[in-house]
Each structure stands twice: as C-alpha cells, then as structure tokens.
Amino acid sequence: MIPTILPTYNRAPLAFVKGEGSWLIEADGRRFLDLGAGIAVNALGHAHPDLVAALTEQAGALWHSSNLFEIPRQQELADRLVEASFADTVFFTNSGTESCELAVKMARKHFHEAGQPERTGIIAFEGAFHGRSTAAIAAAGSEKMTHGFGPLMPGFRHVPWGDHDALHAAIDDTTAAILIEPVQGEGGIRPLPDQCLKGLRALCDERGILLVLDEVQCGMGRTGRLFAHEWAGVTPDIMMVAKGIGGGFPLGAVLATERAARAMSAGTHGSTYGGNPLGCAVGCAVMRHVADPAFLAEVARKGALMRQRLEGLVAAHPDIFKGVRGMGMMLGLECRVPNADVARAGHAAQIVTVPAADNVLRLLPPLTISDDEIAEGVTRLEAAAASLATA
Numbered sequence: 001m002i003p004t005i006l007p008t009y010n011r012a013p014l015a016f017v018k019g020e021g022s023w024l025i026e027a028d029g030r031r032f033l034d035l036g037a038g039i040a041v042n043a044l045g046h047a048h049p050d051l052v053a054a055l056t057e058q059a060g061a062l063w064h065s066s067n068l069f070e071i072p073r074q075q076e077l078a079d080r081l082v083e084a085s086f087a088d089t090v091f092f093t094n095s096g097t098e099s100c101e102l103a104v105k106m107a108r109k110h111f112h113e114a115g116q117p118e119r120t121g122i123i124a125f126e127g128a129f130h131g132r133s134t135a136a137i138a139a140a141g142s143e144k145m146t147h148g149f150g151p152l153m154p155g156f157r158h159v160p161w162g163d164h165d166a167l168h169a170a171i172d173d174t175t176a177a178i179l180i181e182p183v184q185g186e187g188g189i190r191p192l193p194d195q196c197l198k199g200l201r202a203l204c205d206e207r208g209i210l211l212v213l214d215e216v217q218c219g220m221g222r223t224g225r226l227f228a229h230e231w232a233g234v235t236p237d238i239m240m241v242a243k244g245i246g247g248g249f250p251l252g253a254v255l256a257t258e259r260a261a262r263a264m265s266a267g268t269h270g271s272t273y274g275g276n277p278l279g280c281a282v283g284c285a286v287m288r289h290v291a292d293p294a295f296l297a298e299v300a301r302k303g304a305l306m307r308q309r310l311e312g313l314v315a316a317h318p319d320i321f322k323g324v325r326g327m328g329m330m331l332g333l334e335c336r337v338p339n340a341d342v343a344r345a346g347h348a349a350q351i352v353t354v355p356a357a358d359n360v361l362r363l364l365p366p367l368t369i370s371d372d373e374i375a376e377g378v379t380r381l382e383a384a385a386a387s388l389a390t391a
C-alpha cells in the first residue's frame with residue numbers, strides 16, 4: 001500500500017521536533033549538531049530570535065493581502081537586495097524552482113521583445129540542479145530527474161562541467177542564455193573557478209547572450225560573500241535565489257538588471273504567494289544579518305577554520321575520506337566509502353550532514369555556527385569515521 005506521504009524521498013528514521021541555533025532536537029530528546037541546515041536553508045540557525053520576532057510580529061499584523069496591492073515589506077526587501085547587489089529589480093517567489101521558471105521566461109522574453117524571437121535556447125551544465133518543475137528538470141537534464149517525465153520542455157542544451165570547447169560549440173544564433181551555479185550544490189560542491197566565471201561573462205558579452213546564475217544554494221552569504229559570483233568580480237544579468245533568503249520560511253527571488261528585466265511588463269508573470277508579508281518580513285531580518293560585511297567576514301573565517309579541521313579529519317581517515325572541497329561554509333567531504341554510509345554513521349554520532357552527487361558529503365552549517373560547534377562537529381565526524389573503519 002502506498003504510504004500516506006507520497007514516497008518520493010528516502011527518509012532517515014529521525015524526527016526533529018525542535019531547533020535551537022546549530023542544534024536539532026529529536027522526538028526522543030537527543031540533540032543533533034546540524035551541519036546541513038535543511039540543505040543550506042537555515043542560514044541563521046534554528047529559532048533565531050530576530051527571525052522569530054519578525055515572523056510573529058508580522059503574523060499578528062497581516063499574513064496576506066495580494067500582489068494586487070502594494071506590500072511594504074516586499075518593497076523593503078527588494079530595496080535591500082537591490083542596494084546590496086548588481087540587480088536593479090526583484091521578483092519574489094516561494095522556492096528555487098519557481099525562481100528557475102521566471103529566469104527562463106525572463107531570458108526568452110528579453111530576446112522576444114528585443115526583436116530576436118529565435119533566441120530561446122538555454123545552455124546548462126551536466127551535474128546541475130535547478131529544481132523540480134518541468135522547466136527546471138529540463139534545464140538540469142539528468143536522466144535521474146527527467147526519466148519518465150517527457151516530453152521535456154525544449155530549448156535546453158547541456159555541456160560537461162568545465163568543457164570550454166563543448167560550451168563554445170553549443171552556442172549559436174538561437175542561444176538566449178547560459179545558466180550555471182557558481183558552486184554546484186547537489187552536483188557535489190563543485191566551485192566554478194573565478195577565471196571560468198569571468199570567461200563566461202566575457203563570452204556572454206561577446207555573443208550577446210544573457211548570463212543567468214543559480215545562487216539558490218551558494219548565495220545569501222554561504223561562501224563568505226553575499227553572493228558567490230562576487231568572488232570573481234563579475235555580475236550576472238539574472239540571478240535565482242531561494243533557500244537561505246528565508247532562513248527557513250519558504251521564500252525565493254529573481255534578481256535582474258534593468259536591461260534583462262525590462263520586457264517583463266504588467267501581466268507577464270505573477271504569483272499568489274510570492275512576496276507575501278510573512279516571507280518578506282523574515283527575509284528583511286535575514287538580510288539585516290547576512291548583508292553585514294562583519295557577518296560575511298565571520299562566515300569566511302569560520303569556513304576556513306572548518307576546512308582546516310576537515311583536512312585533519314581526512315588525513316586521520318584516508319580509508320574513509322579523500323579530500324575537502326568548496327568555499328566558505330559550503331564544503332564537501334569527498335568520500336571513499338559510500339557517502340550515505342558516512343551520513344548514517346553521522347546520525348549515530350548525532351550529527352546531520354547532506355549527501356550529494358560524486359560521493360560527496362555536504363557540510364552546510366548554519367552561518368551562525370560557533371568555533372566550538374565546528375570543533376564538536378569534527379569530533380562527531382571523527383566518531384562516525386571511526387565506527388565505519390572498525391565496521
């Protein structure tokens with residue numbers, strides 16, 4: 001008999017009922033150190049007092065009015081994002097996949113209105129993840145996500161990660177945009193070297209195509225800059241955001257330059273819930289923290305500390321681990337044994353991590369994690385590795 005919850009997930013047998021900072025508390029009372037943050041969502045940890053206050057205050061005032069009216073909190077959050085980024089304008093969504101939908105629509109509409117309606121093609125990369133809508137699975141293109149869901153939305157081409165020749169060959173007069181994660185998340189924490197992002201920007205400019213960045217996972221302070229592309233010193237035309245921006249409340253956004261977004265006039269896109277007062281109140285509170293340069297410097301410092309400790313863990317357990325990769329607090333442990341086994345051993349040691357492709361174990365802690373908690377996390381991973389070594 002089919003479970004009452006559609007069984008699209010392989011769930012671990014753990015039920016967290018409460019969160020405090022970097023800790024998740026299981027129904028039986030056990031405390032787990034959370035190095036997953038709900039897959040890079042709980043950027044400020046669990047039950048951050050500022051987020052709880054922002055949400056409850058807004059909940060007592062107004063939950064929903066509609067985008068048929070002005071929404072002061074939405075305006076405030078848009079202004080904050082524009083001030084802190086390359087963007088001139090923002091559309092709010094409720095998830096990463098919705099942000100992908102709009103990014104694709106916006107790129108196509110841009111060329112349609114620019115008198116180049118034949119430019120509809122989007123070039124994306126193998127190993128990418130952009131969400132689960134029909135456009136997003138067509139964008140990522142992996143057999144695992146698309147099998148049985150055809151016909152897929154046309155217009156997407158895929159090139160291997162880091163294959164310059166294939167990328168150049170894929171571009172033609174029908175290309176509208178290049179879509180890429182500056183750091184692949186689900187794909188196994190694969191950062192795009194700064195030089196490559198610079199090269200992509202130059203290529204887009206030269207060929208007159210749009211650069212669309214998916215910063216759903218790597219954005220909002222995760223790498224030690226507000227957005228990961230800032231490390232390369234170049235800017236996109238369109239950017240997808242979600243996950244960390246709501247700190248746990250469902251919220252996403254598409255940020256864009258005026259040039260890329262100009263064609264999206266009244267009636268061309270919409271969302272009932274996108275930009276609702278609750279989500280935007282929380283988003284404003286998240287932004288007050290993560291856009292602060294001192295906060296971002298701490299993310300970079302703690303990320304470096306964590307990486308250094310993890311290198312020690314790898315050296316101590318070369319039979320279990322191969323190496324560490326990533327940026328800031330978006331780190332991946334390359335495993336020699338199945339990453340799911342390490343994650344499971346971690347559960348026994350009361351630590352939460354997130355498996356990714358390429359047999360990598362993702363470490364995406366709350367950006368507010370303390371030095372002591374980082375040390376404790378590595379101690380627990382050590383215990384997990386030791387249990388596998390003797391198993």
Ligand SMILES: *Cc1c(COP(=O)(O)O)cnc(C)c1O
Binds near residue numbers: 243
């Ligand atoms: C999670 C993720 C998405 C999809 O976000 P949802 O909110 O699950 O729809 C898209 N892109 C990237 C890079 C992600 O990590």
